[in-house]
């Protein structure tokens with residue numbers, strides 16, 4: 001497969017449960033080696049979308065290919081080439097680290113089992129602790145072991161469903177360094193997340209709400225296209241001003257960050273007009289700032305709720 005080959009190319013994927021479309025007409029493409037993130041409120045259809053694209057769930061309508069195979073007719077071939085990690089990690093706590101990896105290798109019916117397990121242990125830096133029970137590992141190490149487990153059959157596509165829930169920032173950084181290392185070797189990664197620090201590490205993001213893909217692009221492009229602006233308020237009067245301004249329609253979010261407050265919205269003029277009467281009151285000062293992904297996320301959530309109302 002060429003470097004710029006499309007690993008995922010789907011059109012109109014739809015899934016219905018009890019007559020309700022939980023994913024409605026999903027069309028998208030993902031290139032080889034891309035780290036693609038799905039964002040969206042709880043229950044918006046992220047997991048269902050990922051599962052349909054990876055042969056784990058049959059769509060009720062739509063068509064397309066993943067890794068060159070038909071998502072409806074050749075789902076078994078796709079499944080064999082996919083590594084899937086859910087937030088529960090799926091480890092056996094009362095088996096050792098080596099036994100967990102060996103078990104997964106057996107389930108996949110792999111050849112060279114012992115060698116593959118040894119390679120995974122070396123890669124993880126866990127060779128000397130191979131006999132330790134998985135249940136005794138810290139959250140960060142459990143996560144790395146789970147990642148090693150879902151890579152043992154050398155999949156070309158990796159699915160990560162909220163992979164860093166409950167893992168500390170240091171372990172998260174190490175995990176993401178590993179994800180990008182895999183991507184640089186040509187492995188494509190689909191990740192669903194509620195964490196903005198994970199979202200900003202993706203090459204591209206898709207925002208899903210009510211089963212529809214409402215925005216798609218790089219984090220930078222999504223922020224630029226949103227038209228959002230932000231203002232940071234400082235000084236003793238900041239809390240009082242932010243409390244009053246949060247009722248102004250142009251203010252979409254008012255967020256406290258320690259002693260500072262951030263306001264965001266799409267109408268820069270209305271935002272500044274609302275702020276103007278507060279200048280200098282109680283030493284209040286403010287400056288412009290780039291909008292954050294969190295502010296973008298809230299903006300998109302509100303907009304989609306308004307459109308669906």
Ligand SMILES: Nc1ncnc2c1ncn2[C@@H]1O[C@H](COP(=O)(O)OP(=O)(O)OP(=O)(O)O)[C@@H](O)[C@H]1O
Pocket residue numbers: 017022040041042043044045046047048049192
């Ligand atoms: N097997 C099923 N039967 C019936 N409804 C389902 C089934 N699987 C998912 N759903 C519903 O489909 C909708 C989308 O679920 P999905 O798990 O794809 O959302 P999500 O965006 O991944 O959510 P979260 O962020 O909470 O993980 C939800 O309303 C869910 O209850």
